Amino acid sequence: AASGGSAGSVPLISLACAVAVSSAASPHLSLPFRHFGRWVVLVAMLCVVLLESSTPFGALLSLLLGVAAAAAVHLGLGSSMGGPNLTGVGVALAQLGLPVDHLVEAPRQSSGVFLADAMSPTRGAVHIKVYGRDARDTQLLSRLWRAIWYRGATRPAMTREQQVEHEGFVTMLAASRGIAVPQVLVAGMTDSGDALLAVAQRGSPLEPGPNVAIEKIWQIVRSLHQIDLVHGALDLDSFAVVDQEFVLTDLSTVTSTASRDQQLTDLAQTMVVTAILVGIERATVIAAEQLDSQDVQDLLAYLQPPALGKSLREDLKSSGLGIEAVRSALAAVEGVEVPEIAQLRRVSLQSLVMLVLLLFVAGALIVTLGAVSIPDLVAALGSASVTVALAALVVGQTPFFTQAVATRGACPRPIAYGPVALLQLSIGFMALAVPSTAGRLALDIRFFQRQGIPAASAVSIAAIDGFSGFLVQISLLLLTLVFGLGRVDLTWKDPTAGGSDDLTLLLIVAGAVIFLLALVAAALPATRNRFLNRVRPMLSEAKQTFRSLRSLSNLLQIFGGNLGNQILFALTLGICLRAFGGSLNLATLLVIYVSAALFGGLMPVPGGIGVMEAALMTGLIAAGIDTTTASATALLFRLVTFYLPPIWGWVALRWLQRHSYL
Numbered sequence: 001a002a003s004g005g006s007a008g009s010v011p012l013i014s015l016a017c018a019v020a021v022s023s024a025a026s027p028h029l030s031l032p033f034r035h036f037g038r039w040v041v042l043v044a045m046l047c048v049v050l051l052e053s054s055t056p057f058g059a060l061l062s063l064l065l066g067v068a069a070a071a072a073v074h075l076g077l078g079s080s081m082g083g084p085n086l087t088g089v090g091v092a093l094a095q096l097g098l099p100v101d102h103l104v105e106a107p108r109q110s111s112g113v114f115l116a117d118a119m120s121p122t123r124g125a126v127h128i129k130v131y132g133r134d135a136r137d138t139q140l141l142s143r144l145w146r147a148i149w150y151r152g153a154t155r156p157a158m159t160r161e162q163q164v165e166h167e168g169f170v171t172m173l174a175a176s177r178g179i180a181v182p183q184v185l186v187a188g189m190t191d192s193g194d195a196l197l198a199v200a201q202r203g204s205p206l207e208p209g210p211n212v213a214i215e216k217i218w219q220i221v222r223s224l225h226q227i228d229l230v231h232g233a234l235d236l237d238s239f240a241v242v243d244q245e246f247v248l249t250d251l252s253t254v255t256s257t258a259s260r261d262q263q264l265t266d267l268a269q270t271m272v273v274t275a276i277l278v279g280i281e282r283a284t285v286i287a288a289e290q291l292d293s294q295d296v297q298d299l300l301a302y303l304q305p306p307a308l309g310k311s312l313r314e315d316l317k318s319s320g321l322g323i324e325a326v327r328s329a330l331a332a333v334e335g336v337e338v339p340e341i342a343q344l345r346r347v348s349l350q351s352l353v354m355l356v357l358l359l360f361v362a363g364a365l366i367v368t369l370g371a372v373s374i375p376d377l378v379a380a381l382g383s384a385s386v387t388v389a390l391a392a393l394v395v396g397q398t399p400f401f402t403q404a405v406a407t408r409g410a411c412p413r414p415i416a417y418g419p420v421a422l423l424q425l426s427i428g429f430m431a432l433a434v435p436s437t438a439g440r441l442a443l444d445i446r447f448f449q450r451q452g453i454p455a456a457s458a459v460s461i462a463a464i465d466g467f468s469g470f471l472v473q474i475s476l477l478l479l480t481l482v483f484g485l486g487r488v489d490l491t492w493k494d495p496t497a498g499g500s501d502d503l504t505l506l507l508i509v510a511g512a513v514i515f516l517l518a519l520v521a522a523a524l525p526a527t528r529n530r531f532l533n534r535v536r537p538m539l540s541e542a543k544q545t546f547r548s549l550r551s552l553s554n555l556l557q558i559f560g561g562n563l564g565n566q567i568l569f570a571l572t573l574g575i576c577l578r579a580f581g582g583s584l585n586l587a588t589l590l591v592i593y594v595s596a597a598l599f600g601g602l603m604p605v606p607g608g609i610g611v612m613e614a615a616l617m618t619g620l621i622a623a624g625i626d627t628t629t630a631s632a633t634a635l636l637f638r639l640v641t642f643y644l645p646p647i648w649g650w651v652a653l654r655w656l657q658r659h660s661y662l
Contacts (some may be wrong), residue, residue, distance in 0.1 A: 012054050012062045015044055019066025024073045041066075089116055089130055092190035098198055100126055113163075117201070123185055125201025129167075129252075130194050131160040160195035163252075164188075168197055170229060170254045179223045180216075180247045203242030203249070206277060208319070214274040214283060216246040218290040221270045229254050230262040234269035235312040236276065261413040264452065267295065268302040272312055275326050276319045284329040296334045302452035303327040305660035306419070323660075380580065380632035388579040389636060396572040396640035400424040402564035409557025410464040415451050419661050422652040423447050426662075429649030432642065446662050465558070470601075472562040473594045480587045569593050569641065576636040577620070580629045584620075592619030613638055 022037035045059045054062070086103050093100050098120060106115035106127075114130040168187040175181050182199035189195055206212070217239060224231065231238065233253040240249045255262070275283040288296060305313055305323055316323065331338045404421040423443070430440050441462065448458035570589040577584060584592075596615035613634045620630035656662045 012048055012058065015048055015054075015059065015062040016065040016069070018044060019063050020069040020073075023067050023070030026070075086116065088190075088194075089114070089128060089196075090118075092130070092194060092196050093118070093126075093128070093186070093198060095190060096186040096188050096196065096198075098123065098126070098186045120185075123200065126185060126198050127182070127201050129164075129197045131163050131196075160193075161189060164195040164197045167252050167254075170256070171199065171251045173227065174224065174229065174248070174251065174254075177223065177227050179220060179227075180242075180245055181251060182247060182249060201242075203240035203247055206236055206239050206241065208277050210278055210282070212277045213246070214278055214286055215290065217270060217274060218286065220246060220248050221266055222290070224248070224254075225263050225266065229256055230259075230266050231269075232262060232265065233309045233311075234266060234273060235309055236273060236315050237311065239273070259413075261452075264295075264298055264302045265307050267291070267299050268304075268307045268452075269309070269312060271299065271303065271330065272308060272316055272323070272326060275321060276315055280321060280326055280329045284326070284333045287330060288333045293334065296330065297336055300327055300331055300336070300338060301449070301454065303330070304450045304452055306416075306451055380628045381635065384579040384632070384636065388575060389640075392572055392575040392579060392636065393640040393644065395568065395575055396637075397645065399565045399568045399572075399641070400428065400645070402561045402568060404561070406468065406558050406561025406565065407461070407465050409554045409561060410461045410468070411448070411451075411453070412457060412461075413451070413453060419447075419656065419659075422656055423661075425645065425649045425652035426656060427649070428642070429646040429653055432646045443662070447656070450661050465562075468558045469562040469565070470598075472559060472566060473598055476563075476566055476590055477594050477598075480591050566590065566594060566597075569597075572641060573616070573633070573637050576640070577625070577629070577633045579636060580632055582625050582629050582633070584623055584625075588623050592616065592623060595619055612642075 019041050022041055026034050026037060041063070045063065048054045048062075049056050049059050086105065090100060090103050100118035100120045103116055103118040106117055108115070116128045116130070118126045118128060120126050164187050168184050171181050171184050175183065182201075185198045185200060187197045220239075221231070221234070231248075231251070231254055238248060238250055240247050271283065271287055274286065277283070278286075287299075291299065303323055303326055308316065308323075328338055401421050401424070404417060404424045407424070408415060408417055408420050427440050427443060430443050441459070444462050445455050445458040448461060449455060453461070567586075567590070570586060570593045573593050574584060574586065574589045577589075593616070596612055596619055599615045600612040616634040616637060617627075617630045620633055621627055625633070653662070
């Protein structure tokens with residue numbers, strides 16, 4: 001009763017939940033139960049008003065809230081009400097000139113499409129796909145989800161007609177080139193607005209056995225690639241046996257203008273399918289016969305769990321086989337080495353001791369440079385607005401996701417967004433738990449190797465990502481300072497002395513010293529040769545990676561992601577400052593954060609621990625913030641963006657390891 005009140009109009013949660021359950025379940029219930037559910041809702045609304053648990057307006061709000069919740073569920077998961085029934089499918093087929101009988105719902109259904117099987121007096125067994133009125137929404141959401149978590153996922157289809165036209169077209173194209181696929185019987189739109197595709201029955205499913213002619217499977221996949229088509233989601237259900245011949249059954253995921261990466265993904269999936277059917281030994285021998293030496297060597301890098309679809313991974317697990325065993329056996333047959341996977345750096349006692357020492361130094365720097373006592377700093381932190389600080393914590397996590405966009409753009413091959421975002425969170429953990437560049441680089445390399453990308457390319461991806469971020473930072477700094485948007489006083493006043501130093505002069509001197517040290521290192525033969533020997537092996541892979549950046553989409557992801565990254569960090573800094581009652585404009589915040597980030601990147605301190613805090617505090621003071629508030633703001637900012645994220649970063653790291661992304 002407290003949810004509404006006798007005089008209130010706040011919706012009752014219990015009533016809204018009842019309405020939501022009734023509305024969400026209604027399309028799946030028979031007519032009597034649907035009527036019963038509606039009567040229960042109406043009686044409940046009347047009772048809450050009579051018992052003065054809520055006003056009539058509050059009861060109406062409860063009804064609307066429940067209906068909205070049910071609609072959201074239907075949007076995300078689909079609704080049988082929007083899809084056709086068997087009677088409607090039979091009528092639609094008759095309208096298109098294919099009368100059928102014995103029409104039954106297919107045992108396995110897919111989101112956004114209704115599947116059925118039937119018999120035709122003239123065409124025999126028929127398999128039907130019908131995209132109903134809600135197929136557009138459910139297909140859109142399910143494909144967007146796949147685009148996040150699966151690489152090479154197809155783009156969301158915008159209309160039912162396009163879905164049917166695409167599948168019908170690629171099926172007939174494959175058939176015209178002699179590839180064994182089902183015959184398209186009818187395709188079109190019904191009077192009710194449903195899009196329908198009917199093909200000849202797909203045959204019997206594949207059964208594992210030593211005598212399965214898997215050469216035919218390889219021939220189908222290679223023939224598909226020869227006409228510039230790729231499947232992208234091959235598994236055991238993708239093939240069937242019709243009259244003792246193998247047939248590629250489902251072409252709904254087929255795409256045209258295939259890239260080398262997509263073709264190798266198909267080959268990796270085919271390798272696993274054949275290994276499940278006839279065993280690893282025979283499957284690898286036949287694969288070596290069907291593929292040339294270069295294809296086999298390239299394929300080895302793609303035999304990783306992320307290259308397989310969810311269904312195929314489950315089939316592989318059920319068969320008792322391991323992807324590592326398949327990869328090793330194929331390499332042995334071809335007589336080549338298995339590509340090595342980078343080893344992750346572990347959290348050690350040494351790394352923990354280093355972390356503690358760095359934190360101690362960071363605290364000493366803040367207290368010394370800010371000329372603020374520890375009690376004053378603690379008091380300032382205690383005065384922060386909890387609500388605003390929580391908002392800073394939430395906003396402070398968003399740069400991980402924009403950084404994932406930039407990293408994905410720097411990759412020369414399509415990779416899923418979701419795992420890359422989790423990789424960025426994992427790097428947040430590694431940056432604190434193992435404070436060294438080698439640990440983070442090993443994490444990057446291992447992740448991309450699991451995606452089928454060579455180690456040298458993985459290093460170049462990190463280099464491109466970092467360099468583009470540097471360009472964005474320099475551009476932002478110049479734009480804000482040249483146009484006078486960021487107001488920062490470059491005269492640093494030492495609180496302990498009372499004099500002043502020109503910060504610009506100090507920065508110029510520091511830059512000159514770094515430049516001279518680089519020249520000295522280049523002049524020494526031993527140092528120069530060591531550097532060149534490490535760089536030369538990476539140049540060829542780096543060139544290929546740079547070529548992929550000609551794509552406008554990649555460039556937009558790289559620079560857009562890094563730009564969003566800097567803006568979100570600056571916004572987080574502003575929210576942290578607001579928690580202590582201060583405020584600065586966004587341009588000034590950008591100057592402060594970007595300057596601190598550049599300075600922290602130049603210093604040989606893992607994670608910028610201590611250096612970033614001191615640089616942020618210096619920038620805030622130069623912008624007119626008092627030393628105590630500046631010190632507290634810098635600490636809160638680093639807390640929400642660096643010291644707390646490793647908590648969920650560890651969870652992300654464990655998830656990536658469990659799902660073989662690391």
